[in-house]
Amino acid sequence: MLSPSPNSSKKAFSRVALVGKFHADGIEDHLKDLATLVSGLGCEVFIEAETATHLGLSGYPTKTAQDFAGSIDLVVVLGGDGTMLGIARQLAGSNVPLVGINMGRLGYMTDIPFQSVKDTLPKIIAGDFEADTRTLLDAVVLRDGKEINRALALNDVVVNRSGISGMVELAVQVNGSFMYNQRSDGLIVSTPTGSTAYALSAGGPILHPHVAGILLVPIAPHSLSNRPIVLPKHSVTVIEVVNGLEVIVNFDMQSQTNLQSGDKIEVRQSDKTIALLHPSNHSDYKTLREKLHWNEYPSTF
Template identity: 65%
Template sequence: MSNLKTKSAQRHFKKIALVGKYQADGFAHMLLNLANILKNLGCEVFLEAETAQNTTITQISSVAAKDFQSNIDLVIVLGGDGTMLGIARQIAGQDVPLIGINMGTLGYMTDIPLQDVELVLTEMLKGHYESDNRYLLEAEVYRNDQIIGTGSALNDVVVNRSGISGMLELTVRVNGQFMYNQRSDGLIVATPTGSTAYAMSAGGPILHPSVAGVVLAPIAPHALSNRPIVLPSDSLIEIELVGGKDVSVNFDMQSLTRLQVGDQIKIKQSQKTITLLHPIDHSDYRALRQKLHWNEHPSSF
């Protein structure tokens, strides 16, 4: 499924849930300020249940993430991309869009600076926004033909070893066809969203969010000819652990399953998606320039 960015089919948002990085200094004050801005714009405001439990705010009602679909029109995330990843995985498939507000440096998904919140949200709640659909990966972990773990990932599924164990060996198949045996520290399977995360640090390519592809990026491969590769997004990727100790598979670095030799991970595109909303002037290229410190000056020719 391609990631589609569009300015059409705008929706009206009245019931808004706030999710936040509650560990941050001054978070409660920032959250209350955001809630007041939204109330002044005529919105009914709720706190996501875990956010509510970890703040001293009692004057705002809470709603569990699993209940957003029937109670919430829009989710606003106050934090960073990690906070966005956590809630996005929980509400994927609920058809409730997300807006990201960053409290620190610009994020790829949390792209609205805190100081611009009132002006930007006022315009977005009037319908002036772009809609950006992102797909997830889903995985099943098998041992002796029995499922021992499952997970979903907006960024990546990563098979890797602990810091003190030796190299691991993997067999990789795509759509039932043998691709290679690989000796390395691990393997990253990343969505376009995740191509700017761990996969990029392992030397993988950056995929534009609209590209329907999946990145396979080896981590410190034994053979330098083991290069990252981009597969079609509808590929079924099967990874078997052939050798190695203290190996695990994790999903967006937020949940994991321990592996034994002979275990298999089957990874495919999930039917669930999330929708990110951006201001009209949002630019993926500007975000990359600012995050990666690319040359800011346009070419003179």
């Protein structure tokens, strides 16, 4: 059972919503413990409606994510980066900050281990934290010049082949200038946040979250001269499907649109952002070391 630490009466956030990963083992008990901890700090606690419904949680009021803006001061996400991606896209531009607590695996965004919640979360709620603003991508799918879908992505927008179909041919323009025709398994358009996700596994560089840029990373390109490139943050990238079967575009790997030859995907940086809150001793480099198993620095540093 989690209990608040002494001298926890001060708080920067009064109305706190909890969001949980539906299928994680023990999530119900962990959410109940978390709710007890937060309410013990003098906060009004809400459970995100979809989380409450799927887990059958009762005893606390619920709110939908769409109703958080103006009525919730802080969202605490219990799960992994996938859970954080889903709620962050819904809250983009709402000015409601998020805190991520992981359920055993170290996450890039859900960076607080559950074992340290009783020590860390009260400090954050009391106002002792580091705020980290993250940008999103705004993607529009066009068919015959008409918009057929629009979505936000915190990690990436990915155009790729599905199933066992062959390579896809894509034509790419940036700010109206032709860049290249590319034959590959697909193309990733990534934020700095997403540079440690699919883009990294496809050979892209790691961008610090505060770098203002957009990353293009080919997926298994036919020509090895097709390399990742970092574009200025105000770039508008247009990707046209020239040829290919079973081509899709997905957004943070959580929603997708089936594409046809001639379809275009227009991607730019969104004017909406999200704020992640970290413990005051947070280090992006420490997270990378632990996640990527880099050697620790010498103790003399």
